[in-house]
Amino acid sequence: MKSKKNFSVRLHLKITQGLNKENKEEEEEEALIGQAECWKYMLSFTDSVAIKAAVELGVADIIDHHGQPISLQKILDNIPDAPSPDISFLDRIMRVLVRRKIFSAHKSENGETRYGITPSSKWLLRDSKMSLASMLLLENHPIHISPAHYVSDIVREGTKNGSPFYRCHGYEQFEYTSLKPDYNRLFNEGMACTARIVSKAVIEGYRHGFNKIESLVDVGGGIGGSLSEIVRAYPHLKAINFDLPHVVATAPKYDGITHVGGDMFVSIPQADAIYMKWILHDWSDEHCVKILKNCRKAIPEKTGKVIIVDHVLQPEGDGLFDDTGFAFDMMLLAHNTGGKERTEEDWKWLFAQTGFPRYNIIKIKALPSIIEAYPI
Structure with a gap:
């Protein structure tokens, strides 16, 4: 009887030890994965650095102009204003961008690597109408990136001393564009x-x-690029870029x-509909209430509408652009006092405050x- 009891004790100890070992291995594996994730996000900015370099060097355009994959040396030979180019540096940049599937790499019969265009690099063509190259250069410019280093300050102190952009540059973003022509461009x-x-x-x-509107005002329409595309598709529209x-x-x-200068916080030109692309996410709820109330005054009571093109954050979403929406929210945290991306509930609240029940x-x-x- 005693021997049987001792056996049970030994068996229990072995099982416990085995479980403890298994739990320890799982914990170590989870810790290793966590470490890898931290390194990944810590250095993710280097992907932007590599893509920016490729855009500035015109790599995508050089490959595209040849109409087929080309060698590293061929790319280097076609880079403008390069008095003493270094192929080893370009090789390292392309190695990263091939890994990120921005470019493709193919081995030729003689063993030479040739680089080609992918669906991603097509969006980096500077001479293409449908390109993100200019936006990429803006987002990666030191003026744009530097305010991110002040985000923790506003967590501690709020925005009583200005946004991170203000703390970094001495002006809020939209003031800065009016003072710096190069940045404005x-x-x-x-x-x-x-x-x-x-x-x-x-x-x-x-x-x-x-189709059912005759006049449209693009509020915050910049230099009119967005509105021009709409008018081209709907030439019956009488359009104001405001x-x-x-x-x-x-x-x-x-x-x-017609280009009209003014201040959307004071008044907005009247029209059948108001169009706003990526405007409201730049502003706090208080500011958005003012803008939307002015929109409400500018459109007909029964037939008017406001057309907003903006993010609708999905906290649990796994859609194609859902992660990017949260990245935009972090950018706005650094650039704008009160600017943010909004969930559907946030939008619903704004509309309720400003006379848009539907x-x-x-x-x-x-x-x-x-x-x-x-409005009705």
Whole structure:
């Protein structure tokens, strides 16, 4: 009987030891994965560095102009303004971008690696109408990146001393654009390139949205790139591109569009509908209430509408652009006092405060969605 009891004790100890060992191995594996994740996100900025370098060097355009995959030396030979190019540095950049599937790599019969275009690098073509190159250069410019180093300060102190952008540069972002012509140009070019991309998706995904209106105001329309695409698709529209005076002062002429300078916090030109692409996410709830109330005054009571092109954050979403929405939110945290991306509940609250009892969300093939807001 005693022997049987001792056996049970030994068996229990072995099982316990085995479980403890298994639990310890699982904990060690989880810790290792956690460490790897921290390294990954800690150094993720290097991907942007590599892509920015490729855009500045015109790598995608060089390959595209040849119409087929080409060697590293061929790329290097075609880089403009390169008095003493270094092929080893370019090799390291391309190695990263091939791994990230920005470019492809193919071995030729003689063993030489040749680099080709992928669906991702097509968006980096600087001479393409549908390109993200200008936006990429804006987002990776030191002026844009530096405010991120002040984000922890506003967690501690709030924004009583200004946004991270203000703390970094001494001016809020939209003041800074009016004072720095080069940054203003960079900013406008970035907005214009995304306007073309998003406008194409809006026109395709909102085919009947503009049919029943005769006049449209693009609030915060920049230099008119977004509105010009809409007017081209719907030439019956009488369109106004409305933005700050220093912005519209640099706007090119477009058929069917009148450029008007002003302040959306004071008043908005009247029209059948108001269009706002990536405007409200730049501002706090308090500011958005003012803007939307001015929109409400500018449109007809019964037939008017506001067409908002902006993010609708999905906290549990796993859609194609859902992670990017949260990245935009972090960017806004650094750049704007009160600017943020919003969930559907956040949008619903804003509309309730500003006289829009009815809204509709339409998903399109782009980063943002269309949000219609109606006064009745």
